[in-house]
Amino acid sequence: MGNTILKMQNITKVFPGVKALDNVNIEVTEGEIHALCGENGAGKSTLMNVLSGIYPFGTYEGDVIYQGKVCRFKTIKDSEREGIVIIHQELALVPYLSIAENMFLGNEQATNGVINWDLTNQKAAEFMAMVGLNDSPSTLIKDIGMGKQQLVEIAKALAKNVKLLILDEPTSSLNESDARKLLDLLIEFKETKGITSIIISHKLNEISYCADKITVIRDGQSIETLVKGVDELSEERIIKGMVGREMTNRYPARQHNIGDVAMEVRNWTVYHPFYANRKVVDNVSINVRHGEVVGFAGLIGAGRTELAMSVFGHAYGTKISGELELNGQPVKLTSIPQAIEAGLAYVTEDRKGDGLILTNSIKHNTTMSRPAFISKRGIIDKDLEKLKAEEIRVKLGVKTPSVEQDVGNLSGGNQQKVLVGKWIFAEPDVLMMDEPTRGVDVGAKYDIYQIINDLVSQGKAVMMISSELPELLGMCDRIYVMNEGRLIAELDAKDASQEIIMSHIMQDSKGGIGA
Amino acid sequence: MNTRKRTAKIDLKQYGMLIALVAIIVLFTVLTGGKLIKPMNISNLIFQNSYVIILAIGMLLCILTGGNIDLACGSVVGLVGACAGTFIIENGWNVYLSIALCLLIGIAVGMWQGFWIAYVGIPPFICTLSGMLVFRGITLLILKGMTLAPFPAAYQQLSTGYIPDIVNEFSLGGTKLNLLCLLVGVLIAVGFCASQVIGYMNKQKKGYENQPILVMVIKMIVISAAVIWVFYLLARYRGIPTVLIILGILLVIYSFFTQKTVRGRHLYAIGGNMKAARLSGVKTKQMMFFAYTNMSFIAAIAGLVFAARLNSAAPTAGQSFEMDAIASCFIGGASAYGGTGTISGALIGALIMGVLNNGMSLLGLSSNLQQVVKGLVLLAAVAFDVISKNNLIQLPKLFKNKKSSATIESV
Numbered sequence: 001m002g003n004t005i006l007k008m009q010n011i012t013k014v015f016p017g018v019k020a021l022d023n024v025n026i027e028v029t030e031g032e033i034h035a036l037c038g039e040n041g042a043g044k045s046t047l048m049n050v051l052s053g054i055y056p057f058g059t060y061e062g063d064v065i066y067q068g069k070v071c072r073f074k075t076i077k078d079s080e081r082e083g084i085v086i087i088h089q090e091l092a093l094v095p096y097l098s099i100a101e102n103m104f105l106g107n108e109q110a111t112n113g114v115i116n117w118d119l120t121n122q123k124a125a126e127f128m129a130m131v132g133l134n135d136s137p138s139t140l141i142k143d144i145g146m147g148k149q150q151l152v153e154i155a156k157a158l159a160k161n162v163k164l165l166i167l168d169e170p171t172s173s174l175n176e177s178d179a180r181k182l183l184d185l186l187i188e189f190k191e192t193k194g195i196t197s198i199i200i201s202h203k204l205n206e207i208s209y210c211a212d213k214i215t216v217i218r219d220g221q222s223i224e225t226l227v228k229g230v231d232e233l234s235e236e237r238i239i240k241g242m243v244g245r246e247m248t249n250r251y252p253a254r255q256h257n258i259g260d261v262a263m264e265v266r267n268w269t270v271y272h273p274f275y276a277n278r279k280v281v282d283n284v285s286i287n288v289r290h291g292e293v294v295g296f297a298g299l300i301g302a303g304r305t306e307l308a309m310s311v312f313g314h315a316y317g318t319k320i321s322g323e324l325e326l327n328g329q330p331v332k333l334t335s336i337p338q339a340i341e342a343g344l345a346y347v348t349e350d351r352k353g354d355g356l357i358l359t360n361s362i363k364h365n366t367t368m369s370r371p372a373f374i375s376k377r378g379i380i381d382k383d384l385e386k387l388k389a390e391e392i393r394v395k396l397g398v399k400t401p402s403v404e405q406d407v408g409n410l411s412g413g414n415q416q417k418v419l420v421g422k423w424i425f426a427e428p429d430v431l432m433m434d435e436p437t438r439g440v441d442v443g444a445k446y447d448i449y450q451i452i453n454d455l456v457s458q459g460k461a462v463m464m465i466s467s468e469l470p471e472l473l474g475m476c477d478r479i480y481v482m483n484e485g486r487l488i489a490e491l492d493a494k495d496a497s498q499e500i501i502m503s504h505i506m507q508d509s510k511g512g513i514g515a
Numbered sequence: 516m517n518t519r520k521r522t523a524k525i526d527l528k529q530y531g532m533l534i535a536l537v538a539i540i541v542l543f544t545v546l547t548g549g550k551l552i553k554p555m556n557i558s559n560l561i562f563q564n565s566y567v568i569i570l571a572i573g574m575l576l577c578i579l580t581g582g583n584i585d586l587a588c589g590s591v592v593g594l595v596g597a598c599a600g601t602f603i604i605e606n607g608w609n610v611y612l613s614i615a616l617c618l619l620i621g622i623a624v625g626m627w628q629g630f631w632i633a634y635v636g637i638p639p640f641i642c643t644l645s646g647m648l649v650f651r652g653i654t655l656l657i658l659k660g661m662t663l664a665p666f667p668a669a670y671q672q673l674s675t676g677y678i679p680d681i682v683n684e685f686s687l688g689g690t691k692l693n694l695l696c697l698l699v700g701v702l703i704a705v706g707f708c709a710s711q712v713i714g715y716m717n718k719q720k721k722g723y724e725n726q727p728i729l730v731m732v733i734k735m736i737v738i739s740a741a742v743i744w745v746f747y748l749l750a751r752y753r754g755i756p757t758v759l760i761i762l763g764i765l766l767v768i769y770s771f772f773t774q775k776t777v778r779g780r781h782l783y784a785i786g787g788n789m790k791a792a793r794l795s796g797v798k799t800k801q802m803m804f805f806a807y808t809n810m811s812f813i814a815a816i817a818g819l820v821f822a823a824r825l826n827s828a829a830p831t832a833g834q835s836f837e838m839d840a841i842a843s844c845f846i847g848g849a850s851a852y853g854g855t856g857t858i859s860g861a862l863i864g865a866l867i868m869g870v871l872n873n874g875m876s877l878l879g880l881s882s883n884l885q886q887v888v889k890g891l892v893l894l895a896a897v898a899f900d901v902i903s904k905n906n907l908i909q910l911p912k913l914f915k916n917k918k919s920s921a922t923i924e925s926v
Contacts, residue, residue: 312794315793315794336793336794336795336796337796337798340795340796348791348794353788353790353791354790354791354794355794356791357784357787357791357792358787358788359787359855360783360787360854364780364783364784368780368784368792368797369795370796371777371780372777375776375777378776378777379775379776379777380775380777380780382775383717383718383721383723386723386724387723422795
């Protein structure tokens with residue numbers, strides 16, 4: 001094997017309230033495919049962002065040593081100049097520009113600012129041939145499929161004279177044959193051009209297929225590095241590294257007092273709002289009981305959010321079919337106000353984007369979900385509003401002197417509590433909580449678990465969608481596992497373990513990609 | 516005390532513009548040797564700015580929904596004026612029936628625009644740009660490019676008229692005064708004070724947090740004095756202009772709507788975060804539809820008032836009024852991204868522009884120069900907004916040691 005091309009030493013990256021990376025070490029040898037494995041939120045993408053200069057030098061601790069030199073990348077341009085190119089999970093292509101234009105975006109083939117289109121197209125065609133793309137360079141990006149778009153990204157990287165290629169979940173939106181083609185391409189580049197790749201993927205069978213080395217990251221720490229030919233690289237071995245954290249008492253205990261079925265969903269199918277033929281939820285049947293926390297496990301894109309939102313008054317998706325029963329009564333909820341009225345609440349996973357109005361006060365945010373509670377005939381009783389909002393604030397322990405404070409000024413944990421409080425204010429029977437502890441620190445997490453426990457002790461039903469398996473295992477009575485829009489398993493939390501859940505998902509994904 | 520510091524912070528932006536308005540009034544009063552605040556000129560100020568203030572009320576609701584503007588409202592002013600002219604002058608229809616019909620036409624126009632914006636998803640800028648051309652064109656078609664005049668006296672009363680006095684002759688200390696006008700001024704002041712006191716006592720009774728008594732008293736004194744003074748000046752001229760009544764009613768209704776009703780709150784929520792509002796059960800499309808329907812309804816009122824003031828239906832009536840209305844809202848502290856802004860702010864913004872116009876005219880400055888000044892004032896006001904937002908943390912510090920009452924006192 002060759003020389004070490006990249007060494008990241010003792011990398012620590014702190015976000016307000018969260019330590020995303022904690023003393024991470026990784027060493028990549030020239031001309032290898034190095035896989036990064038870890039759960040959602042383990043810190044893989046953060047690490048790659050440190051490497052590529054998205055988080056500039058000085059905002060993290062530790063050293064990035066590339067080709068023997070300590071790097072001080074200020075921007076992504078700096079790292080690209082050194083031949084480090086990152087391809088993100090969400091592709092950064094401009095849909096209404098051509099393949100050639102996209103390929104040389106920011107790297108235009110120009111003299112004195114005037115673009116030479118002949119040269120651009122000719123060069124584009126060269127690089128496209130290398131990745132096996134035989135479309136015309138002037139084809140618009142929007143007219144080619146996801147698989148080809150991924151290839152355009154790689155061709156774009158080649159055009160930048162790439163030495164170290166980083167791919168973040170490159171196959172997540174590809175079908176089986178496109179994914180295999182992509183991996184083979186990486187192997188080919190490694191062998192013929194000596195290009196080093198770092199690949200982040202959830203699909204462990206793909207990693208086993210192409211990786212020479214695997215570094216496992218968990219909770220912002222590098223756990224171990226497995227080497228092909230030395231260590232066993234089976235999926236079971238990788239999963240063990242990914243989830244094998246020690247479990248301390250991070251979840252408050254509660255009395256289990258489970259009652260009747262609060263919400264029953266049968267044969268629920270939802271189609272994508274834009275791609276009318278894509279099923280995002282496929283014939284799912286679930287139920288949640290009073291006093292019960294039911295977890296939903298699955299990878300990003302498994303259809304959990306889509307399921308919850310479509311149940312919540314058809315807030316997402318088209319051609320929604322299936323039956324919904326609340327407390328044994330069949331209901332049809334086709335608008336969000338109806339759903340709120342019927343006693344449903346959906347606590348979004350994206351609190352800043354979809355949940356809170358950051359420029360408004362805690363008070364206004366809290367009462368927004370159910371203005372009828374603070375108004376008569378459409379006229380708001382401002383004093384009552386303040387009183388009620390204050391009650392909720394105290395109940396949830398939002399740390400701020402007053403409900404007049406703008407939500408945008410609060411910490412992530414406090415914002416999350418306001419978001420949860422907003423829905424508690426609406427007095428729902430069934431709370432669908434989507435990633436309720438995303439991006440909040442350990443203390444706030446514990447508080448939110450406590451709030452969930454209080455809710456179920458009052459007989460409310462909680463549906464908890466989370467990508468953190470330990471959280472699901474620690475909090476839930478039952479766990480549904482979803483994958484690619486389908487319900488693939490229902491587990492009693494007592495019998496479940498991270499390994500069992502992960503292997504359900506892997507088994508199912510393999511069914512799709514293997515063969 | 517916590518509450519006091521907070522009041523000072525919140526009031527900063529609102530009072531900032533109020534202070535600017537007062538400063539401009541004082542400046543021009545001095546520069547014009549007192550001409551600005553002559554009773555007749557106050558009356559003129561109200562006539563000159565009434566339709567811009569009316570339009571600004573409607574515009575504010577649109578801006579609240581996310582910085583969306585309505586470029587068509589100037590054309591709607593023209594269209595409604597043309598309709599009024601055709602109905603009343605050409606066809607000789609009943610004035611009040613014609614007015615009702617014109618308002619309905621305004622609502623219909625608004626529904627047309629609201630439909631495309633809310634339910635089809637056309638960006639408001641483009642949709643109303645189209646409306647601006649379409650409705651101006653229809654105006655020209657209706658009037659065949661000509662001006663219709665004059666309106667009957669009953670219609671003119673709408674804008675240039677005054678409310679007749681209750682007694683024939685009344686004078687105080689040798690000055691002839693309009694008694695009704697004076698009484699109304701006093702009544703408004705008393706009403707305002709009473710509502711403050713009742714509100715205070717209600718809160719006290721229910722044990723809610725209350726404003727400090729001193730702040731309340733100062734607020735009462737300052738506002739009452741200002742109201743009585745303005746009405747006194749009006750009384751020295753010809754009394755209460757009819758249009759002031761229309762304005763007053765609109766300002767009260769829309770202030771109440773935006774500040775106290777659930778629907779009003781929804782407008783702010785949509786502008787603050789459309790997706791979050793939708794997921795909280797706000798009928799976002801319905802509210803967008805409402806905002807634009809309302810805008811054209813308001814533009815119809817402005818159109819009627821303006822036609823009455825011109826005493827004619829002119830094909831160019833209302834041209835570029837939309838710009839004045841938009842500028843008023845932004846000068847008055849509405850955010851260009853939506854979600855913040857008040858009716859009183861829009862009023863203050865419109866008055867700042869109006870006083871600048873009037874004052875510069877009195878000084879004999881050319882209208883070309885006036886445009887430059889108005890443009891710069893708009894830029895300065897929004898720059899103040901943007902900079903104060905970026906320094907959100909530093910600015911309140913300036914006011915930390917003063918009580919909120921201090922801010923008011925300086926008024």
